Amino acid sequence: MLTLIILVIVIVVLLVQFLLFSKIGGQKNNEALNEIKLLLNQWLITVKDIEKNLKEEFVINRKENAEASAALRTETNLQLNNFAQTITLQLTQLSNANEEKLNAIRVTLENSFNNFQQRIDANGQAGITALQQNLALFQTNLNEALKEYKNRMLEQFALFENNIQNQHAGNTEKMRELKQALETSVKNLQEGNEKKLEEMRKTVDEKLNDTLEKRLGESFKLVSDRLEAVHKGLGEMQTLATSVGDLKKVMTNVKQRGVLGEYQLQNIIEDLLTTEQYERNVKTKSGSGALVEFAIKMPHGRNFEKIVWLPIDSKFPKEDYEALTDAYEKGDAEKIEESRKSFINAIKRSAKEIKEKYIDPPNTTEYGIMFLPFESLFGEVLRVPGLFELLQKEYKITITGPTTLSALLNSLQMGFRTLAIEKRSSEVWDLLGAVKTDFKQFGDVLAKTKKKLIEATDVIDKSEVRTRAIERKLRNVEALPANQANAILDTPALNDTDKNDSVEDNAE
Known part of the structure; x- marks a missing residue:
């Protein structure tokens, strides 16, 4: 790099000398100038060739260094990789620096050449010969300097290659030592793991024995608890069997069976109606001592003071229904038909009994309600074609189950509310009439108040006029x-x- 700088200085000095002697010339000066330009162009081409060769050598060296670095990187891992990257970066920086300095030299030569060209007309022929000699000397020096620079670069690359080989040898030795250390560590680790595994095996065996004994004890305790629970469940099953027997006795006894239906009917009525809307054990028919289980209070037309009873009685033809159910299970058509007739006759007898004992218009409604305590029993009545309509037409009896009775009582409850509203409607109209009268009087009072306010406003307006007149009189006071x-x-x-x-x- 120093040689190139000296070479540039020599060229500048020669050009200055040429300018000093260029005043004498004329046409010859122009020819000499052309020769100088030709020589300078040749030198520039030579410099560019040298620069190109240097760049190619740099590129080749970079490729070789990259390949060597890649090979070393696979062997030396992270350290050699960082070192190769550092060397590559330095070579790149060196190449960039050389390119920048060559560009600076080229710019300097061009500027000097322009300055020389401006002064050539003032120089003479005397300096042409000296300039040619100096240029020849300059070319010789330049070739020697470039040759010396090339030799230095080759020496530096050789030194760099030796350093890389030495580094590779050192890294190989370190890798060998590291491998031995790793083998020793792995061997020690295996021995330690074997000892720890033996200790863990002993500990696991001890814990397994303890856990097994504990689990066996818990299992035996759990089995004992389950056996005790089974004995307890057997006792509860015996109690349940006794309860089922008692229930069977209740279902067999006609009186107790009637109490069951009455109890279910009572629960439904108490849930849906108030105590003022029904009565229990009511004598609804004059001349008869029979008491109906429940009777609902119904209004007599628009007369809200008079009460009409709606009798409701529960029935449960258990024997006939069970016989029909058994016939269904056996699939005996003849037995089914016979049991169905018995069941229909039992329902008709119950409807006739309710009609004769409890229905007495106008003290009661023209119809009564027979309550069947089970939906299956009610469904069997509906299954018989025309039985429901026959009971309504002939006996004035409506059959209901738990669901239909609840719906019927809900509709009656809505009717009771509607009647209560109609009963209180006259009171509402009277209240509205009184409000209308008071509102009319209130309108009269508002009219009088408005009149008084208008009069007061007029008086205030007149007072304001007098006040403004007095203020005008007292303005100077x-x-x-x-x-x-x-x-x-x-x-x-x-x-x-x-x-x-x-x-x-x-x-x-």
Whole structure:
């Protein structure tokens, strides 16, 4: 690099000398100038070739270094990789620096050449010969300098290659030592693991024995608890069997069976109606001592004071229903038909009994209600074609189950509410009439108040006119302070009056 700088300085000196002697020339000066330009162009081409060769050598060296670095990187891992990257970066920086300096030299030569060209017309022929000699000397020196620079670069690359080989040898030795250390560590680790595994095996065996004994004890305890629970369940099953037997006795006994249906009917009525809307054990038919289980209070038309009873009685033809169910299970068509006839006759007898004992218009409604305590029993009645309509037409009896009775009582409850509204509607109309009368009187009072307010407004307007007239008359009179004015007039201050008024308003 120093040689190139010296070479540039020599070229500049030669050009200066050429300019100094170029004043003498004329046409010859132009020919010499052309020769100089030709020589300079040749030198520039030579410099570019040298630069190109250097770049190619740099590229080749970079490729070789990259390949060597890649090979070393696979062997030396992270350290050699970082080292190769550092060397590559330095070579790149060196190449960039050389390119920048060559560009600077080229720019300097061009600037000097332009300056020389401006002064060539003033120089003579005397310096042409000396300049040619100097240029020849310069070319010789330049070739020697470039050759020396090339030799230095080759020496540096050789030194760099030796360093890389030495580094590779050192890394190989370190890798060998590292491998031996790793083998030793792995061997020690295996021995330690074998000892720890033996200790863990002993510990696991001890814990397994303890856990097995504990689990066996818990399992035996659990089995004992389960056996005790089974014995307890057997006792509960015996109690349940006793309860089922008692229930069977209840279902077998006609009186107790009727109590069961009555109890279910009572629960439904109490859930849906108030105590004022029904009665229990009511004598609904005159001349008969029979008491119906429940009777609902119904209004007599528009007369809300008179009550009409709606009798409801529960029936449960258990024997006939069970016989029909058994016939269904056996699939005996003849037995089914016979049992169905017995069941229909039992239902008709119950409907006839309710009609004769409890229905007595106009003390009661024209129809009564037979309550069947089970939906299956009610469904069997509906299964018989025409039986439901026959009971309504001939005996004035409506058959209901738990669901249909609940729906019927809900509809009656809505009817009771509608009747209550109709009963209170007359009171509402009377109240509205009284409100209308009072509202008319209130309108009269508002009209009188409006008239008085208008009169007061007129008086205030007249007072304001008088006040403005007095103010115009007193405009030239000097006003006294408020305290002196209050003392002379012996009147309280307006602010005090306002405060007293606000206090009185708050008290009110």
